[in-house]
Amino acid sequence: MINESLNRSVSEALRADILETMLDLYQNNIAEHTVFFKGMSDTLDAIEAQGLKWGIVTNKQERFTNPLMAALKLTDRAACIISGDTTANPNLMWNLCWLPAKKAAVKPQECVYIGDASHDIIAGKNAQMKTLVALYGYLKPSDTPETWGADALIESPNN
Secondary structure, three states, rough: OOOHHEEEEEEEEHHHHHHHHHHHHHHHHOOOOOOOOOOOOHHHHHHHOOOOOOOOOOOOHHHHHHHHHHHOOOOOOOOOEEEEOOOOOOOOOOOHHHHHHOOOOOOOOHEEEOOOOOHHHHHHHHHOOEEEEEEOOOOOOOOOOOOOOOEEOOOOOOO
């Protein structure tokens, strides 16, 4: 009840201003507390040692993705980095799978798409990729990844 009345009392202009302030703060502090998932650094090193390519697909806007990737020293290592606003229509999730495969110059069928949301798995499957659910990702308590149809579930980047 309190949230509803507060919601009604805050103007759209004020909401937009609050959101922009929050996004500016986020952008200006993008890598302050960001760390790799445990085992991810070793996993990326192992992938690269085998001469394989890897990339990043995120719903994060480029204004946040690019500075974060630079701070983590991933920009030059990744074969591609695709942000939510990189494609003409980011709502077509399969675009976010085809585009990185194209940029990395590999066939989608030769790719493994790892995600932590059901739409990640749907997108990967629609692009004819193998799919893995990252159980170490940002799953909600109500998520049921075992029902998403992925090829496998992984507990950590080391799996």
